[in-house]
Amino acid sequence: MKFTIAKCVWGQAYVATMLGYNLPSLLAPGNLLRLAAGHEIEHILYTTAADAAVIRRSPTFQRLAGLVPSMIVEIEADEMLDGVGYGAIIDRMNAVHNRILRHCWEQGRIWLFDQPDHVWADGSLGTLAERAASGQDCIVFPAVRTVKERVEPALDRLRVADGSIVVDSRCLVGIALDNLHTHDCARIWGPKTATVWPHHVSWRVGPGAMVRRAFYTQPFAVRPPTAWVSAERSVDMHYLDRAFPDPERIHFIDDTDDFFVLEVSTQFHVLDANPQPLSIGLLSAWAASATGTYQRACFHRPVRFHSAAVPERCWRRMEAFSERIAQALDDAVALRNTADTIESRRPWLTLLVHRFLGLLDQRPVGPWRGSDFIVLVPPEAELEDTALSTADGDLWQVATSHIVSGRYDPETCTAGWEAVTLSGRRLTAEAEGNGLRIAGRAVTGVIRVSERLCLLELGPFGPSEQG
Structure with a gap:
């Protein structure tokens, strides 16, 4: 099989993170080396001319390039689209991701999605290759965001003699759960604290484990469909539902023992703050406007994160509880949408339905009992x-x-x-x-x-x- 692991990177901070942590984790025995032993693989970086010069001088990049064919594609100045802020950054990334998708589509290759702030557990790339070889066209996983300032020192202690970072999934999950970023802490169900918009929600299963459900997941392996499909907003938001309209075609990695990737972000990187705690009312209000039936179907697929063995009964209990919340969310969204469609005929019913849904902010599961x-x-x-x-x-x-x-x-x-x-x-x-x-x-x-x-x-x- 033919694989392309490709990403875009620019700016001193992200280049340093990629060279110091992302590439060393790819050099673990169960990642790039495992793929290169049995498949055709290429590694492509899209970056600016100035950053390309820094990357080419890096011993880590030079070592990687000596093991697998590697290419640096310099982004022209006019390709760095106008605009400032997070939205402009996403637009630039999406433009590059569409170039990667088209390259893989034209060449019949599978894109292994990567970011400069990703750290891969040893064996994770091997898992993607095995599942792609079994016929899976799109393999998704909701990565965990962690605090860069605390995670990087922990990873430094795991370097081997050649500079690679070799860490198994359970160890890396333990590091992640001990150093969750505010973005992920605020999306844990239970605490009555302010949150951020809930692209995913997690439930603790003891100190070293959690269950996560996500509306939007990252596609870590994509075999582009026969007909060309571009990513509109981003590959995790408005690509999957268009490229693979049947969510049953999506393969969800459901246990971190099989695959794990974490992201590192500075502790001050906080977006989409929201003063209200997680509740069915908040989830349904957000999901009604920010998701469709496709994304809400994905929310019914739980993923197990754990740094040690967890009794099966504990997993099942929390998965059952979180599924009740997922079902209640579906009902609340359907009730909200139905009220809106009958507003002209039943205006007072519509008003009371919305008032009732607002009360769910104080009642995490509401009147529903599964x-x-x-x-x-x-x-x-x-x-x-x-x-x-x-x-x-x-x-x-x-x-x-x-x-x-x-x-x-x-x-x-x-x-x-x-x-x-x-x-x-x-x-x-x-x-x-x-x-x-x-x-x-x-x-x-x-x-x-x-x-x-x-x-x-x-x-x-x-x-x-x-x-």
């Missing part, structure tokens, strides 16, 4: 009064008195059907002509929000119930 549920929705005239007269502190009790745990099925929800709301209110269904009456109200419509959630629209109380 099962189906039904929401009983009164007429708009009654909802108007509820919206105008009910304070947020009382809205939760009002809402849960209208939520029933269970699935709505017209074949089984017939006369005699009984249910209990989350607040403990007991309901019984009665026949109403060809329809159904629940708690004295006729069922006038059904809105299927998601596979697990539906809204039952109810009419006003009949004369006997009103009197």
Whole structure:
């Protein structure tokens, strides 16, 4: 097979990180050397003329170039697009990544994604080669960001005589978890602290392990599809869903024993700060605007990170808990989107739905308990009064008195059907002509929000119930 490990790098700090830590980790026996023994491999760097001169003088680069064919492609001045700030940097990187993708597409090569601030566990490149050889077209993993100032001294202690950094996955995971960057610490579920926008979320499984779920993952191995597809925003945000529209075609590395890469970033590199803690309300508000069904499907794929053995029961317990949150997120996004689509017909219902979702910021999992549920929705005239007269502190009790745990099925929800709301209110269904009456109200419509959630629209109380 033909592989291309390629990246872009510019600026003194990133060049120094690449030469000091990234390339030495690639020189571990289970990485570039393992690939070169059984496959055709090339190593390409895209950089500026000034940085290219520094790289060519580096003994580390010279050693790597003596082991595998290596090329430096100098980026022309007019290719360094105008603009300043993080967005402009992403645009420059994406322009280079598209050049790499096109090169691999034209040459029939597999791109092994790399960054100058990546540090690879020994054997990780070998894992990518094995899985690509088994037919996997796209292999993804959510890398961990760590504090550069603390991680680099720990890596220096692991250098071998030739300058390579040889570290197995568990050791490197241990270093990462001990030195997580603010970006990753703020995306751990549980602490009531400020966070950053949740491209991924993690759950601790003891001191040396965690489960992570990610909406956006990095594609560490890509065999470009037959038809050319470019990366729009970046390869991890708006490439995968277009190049591989069926998420089932994506291969998720689900255990760091098989593969691990960490990123090093200065401790002051903080973006997208958000004052609110992680909650279903925050996740659903962000996910509704920043993700699609593709990314939310990816969020259902847990990845195990660990520096030592963890009992299987501990993994399963945390994966089950985090899956409940993933399911609740799907329902909350679906409810938010459904409310928006019926706003013109049910404006007060839409307003109350959004107020209810806002309350989830104080309730991490909300009313959901991992099962189906039904929401009983009164007429708009009654909802108007509820919206105008009910304070947020009382809205939760009002809402849960209208939520029933269970699935709505017209074949089984017939006369005699009984249910209990989350607040403990007991309901019984009665026949109403060809329809159904629940708690004295006729069922006038059904809105299927998601596979697990539906809204039952109810009419006003009949004369006997009103009197």
